[in-house]
Amino acid sequence: MEFQDHFSGHAEDYAAARPTYPRELFQWLADQCRHHDLVWDVGCGNGQASLALTHWFTRVHASDPSPEQIAAAPANPRITWRVEAAEHCTLRSGTVDLVTAAQSFHWFNQERFCHEAARVLRPGGLCAVWCYGISRVSRDVDEVYHALYHDTLGAYWPPERRHIEDGYRHLVFPFEALGEIPRLEMREEWTLAQYLAYLRTWSASQRHLKDTGKDAVSLHEAAFAEAWGDPARKREVDWPLSIRAGRTPND
Numbered sequence: 001m002e003f004q005d006h007f008s009g010h011a012e013d014y015a016a017a018r019p020t021y022p023r024e025l026f027q028w029l030a031d032q033c034r035h036h037d038l039v040w041d042v043g044c045g046n047g048q049a050s051l052a053l054t055h056w057f058t059r060v061h062a063s064d065p066s067p068e069q070i071a072a073a074p075a076n077p078r079i080t081w082r083v084e085a086a087e088h089c090t091l092r093s094g095t096v097d098l099v100t101a102a103q104s105f106h107w108f109n110q111e112r113f114c115h116e117a118a119r120v121l122r123p124g125g126l127c128a129v130w131c132y133g134i135s136r137v138s139r140d141v142d143e144v145y146h147a148l149y150h151d152t153l154g155a156y157w158p159p160e161r162r163h164i165e166d167g168y169r170h171l172v173f174p175f176e177a178l179g180e181i182p183r184l185e186m187r188e189e190w191t192l193a194q195y196l197a198y199l200r201t202w203s204a205s206q207r208h209l210k211d212t213g214k215d216a217v218s219l220h221e222a223a224f225a226e227a228w229g230d231p232a233r234k235r236e237v238d239w240p241l242s243i244r245a246g247r248t249p250n251d
Contacts, residue, residue: 017197019186019239021049021102025130028182030056032126032245035097040120042086042113043104047073054078057098063089087112089120096120098128105129106163110172118175124250127175132186132239133164137195140227141235148199148220156204156211167242175246186239192231196224 026049030036041050041062046069050062054076063084064070070081084090086101086108099117101108117127134149136142163171190198199205199217208216217224225231 017194017201018046018048019132019188019198019237021052021186021241022184023052024182025184025241025243026052026056028184029053029098029100029126029128029245032178033097034124035122038091038096039098039100040089040091040096040117042089042099042101042117043107044073044081044102045069045104047076047079047081049100049102050079051076053098053100061089061091061096087116089116091120093119094122096125097122098126100127101129103131103164105168105171106131106160114172114174118248121248123248125248126245127173127248128243128245129168129173130241130243131164131168132241133167134239136238137235138227141224144220144223144227145199147223148216149204152216152219153202153204153208156207156216158203161204164242168244169242171244173244173246175248177244177246181243181245184241184243186241188237189234190237191234192225192228195228195235195237196221198237 036057038059038061039053039057041053041060044050044062044064045066047062050060051074053060058078060079061082062073062079063082063086065083065085067083070083073081082090086104099121105113114127121127135145137145188194196217200215205216208214228235
């Protein structure tokens with residue numbers, strides 16, 4: 001699978017408008033690891049997960065095939081930023097405690113990536129991939145959301161999007177699955193402007209704009225405003241996380 005770049009053209013907007021992962025996720029990942037020296041954060045984008053991982057691990061090797069995404073990532077003494085594909089990295093074999101892929105596993109050649117993750121992981125090391133899909137605000141807001149997502153943008157979603165919708169359940173993941181994985185979600189308190197800015201970072205929104213010259217979110221903005229109420233009011237936006245995690249053999 002060739003690298004499909006859906007985000008470099010709006011890397012700065014993407015970095016500013018995306019929701020953040022809960023602290024509990026990274027605490028749980030750290031608790032599953034025997035060592036806390038080195039993490040490979042794959043398909044790191046603007047480095048949101050990479051930065052969070054520095055609070056639990058000494059070093060983070062953060063890689064993404066997009067130079068623009070890496071350029072938008074902040075400097076951090078614990079993070080080494082690299083423009084690299086998920087299927088091949090420069091880390092030595094058997095040196096990594098944890099491999100993570102946040103909202104990016106569906107873009108990879110999963111079989112080749114998993115082989116590379118198994119190569120760099122220590123015996124008993126952990127690989128964890130996760131994604132978030134449909135958000136929730138309220139019944140009225142969510143109705144407009146679904147009209148945008150399915151009706152206006154349905155034809156503009158890349159085919160890989162279906163893997164997010166089914167929580168990665170049908171993708172290759174040849175690691176020894178952990179017995180119990182917590183049910184976690186992302187949560188933000190956003191104004192209407194912040195919520196709409198997030199919707200505009202969708203790859204489908206960007207493809208629609210490029211193809212038609214029209215901002216798909218603006219087509220629904222009046223309906224969103226009516227459903228939201230006071231645009232300055234902050235409302236809770238939730239995204240359930242789908243997590244797959246497993247280990248390499250101990251020997």
